[in-house]
Amino acid sequence: xxxxxxxxxxxxxxxxxxxxxxxxxxxxxxxxxxxxxxxxxxxxxxxxxxxxxxxxxxxxxxxxxxxxxxxxxxxxxxxxxxxxxxxxxxxxxxxxxxxxxxxxxxxxxxxxxxxxxxxxxxxxxxxxxxxxxxxxxxxxxxxxxxxxxxxxxxxxxxxxxxxxxxxxxxxxxxxxxxxxxxxxxxxxxxxxxxxxxxxxxxxxxxxxx
Numbered sequence: 001x002x003x004x005x006x007x008x009x010x011x012x013x014x015x016x017x018x019x020x021x022x023x024x025x026x027x028x029x030x031x032x033x034x035x036x037x038x039x040x041x042x043x044x045x046x047x048x049x050x051x052x053x054x055x056x057x058x059x060x061x062x063x064x065x066x067x068x069x070x071x072x073x074x075x076x077x078x079x080x081x082x083x084x085x086x087x088x089x090x091x092x093x094x095x096x097x098x099x100x101x102x103x104x105x106x107x108x109x110x111x112x113x114x115x116x117x118x119x120x121x122x123x124x125x126x127x128x129x130x131x132x133x134x135x136x137x138x139x140x141x142x143x144x145x146x147x148x149x150x151x152x153x154x155x156x157x158x159x160x161x162x163x164x165x166x167x168x169x170x171x172x173x174x175x176x177x178x179x180x181x182x183x184x185x186x187x188x189x190x191x192x193x194x195x196x197x198x199x200x201x202x203x204x205x206x207x208x209x
Contacts, residue, residue, distance in 0.1 A: 136154075
């Protein structure tokens, strides 16, 4: 479960009364099953950054507690116990709306840096697939640069190698930044995440992300 809203929703899913399949009845099958996309009551993802995904156990608990409804199921995945066979939900929606908070600072992660910069090298201004991207410290760490939003930019491996351990002023205009690095808001990242969904998304998730 990801983000403050997801944590709150997870607590809601674990509380309350109702009949719940005992986890021990299913055994330790966590490594066998894919995650489930969790939607808020308005059918938008509970979180975009990172994407709100729950484990199969948290998903089953929420459904049996009555705090979430099944939207779609995995046809190929079935949770089995001595007394129950259950098609694993691929998408669930919470029955009560959980307010999402976009005021907290965005987490400083590699993917979030890529999202901020639109998966585009900030030196040659060309978009690249993730496997060709890295990030560059505008002021190299060896020269006192920090690993922070305002000193890190998305960079292709070619430009990263070309710049090396130098300051931009040392390159005498040969390389320039497309956009100065900055700390994005969570709202900005959420909006950009919708334009750059994960490549390995299940088909059932695509209508909601």
